[in-house]
Amino acid sequence: MANKFAVIGLGLFGQTIARTLAARGAEVLAIDADMEKVDLISEDVSYAVAMDATDPKAMKAHNVQDMDAVVVAIGSDFEATLLCTVLLLEMKVKRIITRSSNDTQLKILQRMGVQEIFSPEDEVGMLVANRLLNPDIVTFLSLPDEYEIAEITAPKAVISKTVAEAGLRKRFNLNLITIQRSYEEIEGEEVTAKSHLIGVPKADTVIFANDTLILMGKRNHIRKFLEAYS
Numbered sequence: 001m002a003n004k005f006a007v008i009g010l011g012l013f014g015q016t017i018a019r020t021l022a023a024r025g026a027e028v029l030a031i032d033a034d035m036e037k038v039d040l041i042s043e044d045v046s047y048a049v050a051m052d053a054t055d056p057k058a059m060k061a062h063n064v065q066d067m068d069a070v071v072v073a074i075g076s077d078f079e080a081t082l083l084c085t086v087l088l089l090e091m092k093v094k095r096i097i098t099r100s101s102n103d104t105q106l107k108i109l110q111r112m113g114v115q116e117i118f119s120p121e122d123e124v125g126m127l128v129a130n131r132l133l134n135p136d137i138v139t140f141l142s143l144p145d146e147y148e149i150a151e152i153t154a155p156k157a158v159i160s161k162t163v164a165e166a167g168l169r170k171r172f173n174l175n176l177i178t179i180q181r182s183y184e185e186i187e188g189e190e191v192t193a194k195s196h197l198i199g200v201p202k203a204d205t206v207i208f209a210n211d212t213l214i215l216m217g218k219r220n221h222i223r224k225f226l227e228a229y230s
Contacts, residue, residue, distance in 0.1 A: 014073035
C-alpha cells in the first residue's frame with residue numbers, strides 16, 4: 001500500500017515536495033488556497049484541492065487526519081502556518097513537518113510541540129556555502145551530532161585506488177555507503193551517459209574516474225578527507 005501524504009502550500013518548495021513524493025509512488029494530496037497553483041500540479045499528484053487549510057471541516061472532509069504525514073510548506077503567511085499546524089495537532093495527525101523561515105518562527109513552532117521543522121532557505125544557503133568552500137561536494141545532508149552524509153566527486157588522488165588504499169575508514173573514520181558510477185550506454189545509434197549505484201563497496205572496490213562517493217561521517221572528518229586529497 002502506498003504511503004499517503006498531504007502537502008499544504010504549493011509554492012516552489014511545496015510543489016517540489018509533492019511532485020517528488022508522487023514520482024516515488026506515494027499517494028499525495030496537494031492543498032493550497034490558490035486555484036491557479038492547484039491547477040498547475042493537479043496532473044502530477046493523486047489529488048489537488050483548493051481550500052482553506054485552517055478550516056477544520058474542510059480538512060476533515062478530505063481525511064487529512066488519516067495521512068501518514070502532513071507537510072506544512074506555507075511560505076509567506078506565518079499566521080496561516082500556525083493556525084494550520086495547531087489544527088493538525090488537534091486532529092492528532094501522525095507526523096507533522098512544518099516550514100519555518102527564521103529563528104523566531106522556529107522557536108514558536110518548537111514551543112508548540114512540533115517535532116519536525118524545516119527551513120529550505122537555511123538548507124539551500126548551507127548547500128551553496130559548502131559548494132563554494134568544497135567544490136567536490138555535490139550535495140550533503142546535515143545530521144544531528146555533527147554528522148553529515150555527503151556526495152563527493154572522487155578526488156583525482158584516489159582514482160584507481162581501492163577503498164582500503166584511500167584510507168576512508170582507517171585514516172579518516174568515514175563510512176562509504178555506496179558509489180554512484182557513470183557509464184556510457186549504447187541505445188540504438190546513440191551513446192548516452194548514465195549513472196548507477198554499485199551497491200555496498202568492499203575494501204578492494206576500485207574507485208574510478210567520474211565516481212561519486214556517498215560518505216557518512218563527522219563534518220570535520222569529511223573536511224579533512226577533502227583537504228588531504230585536494
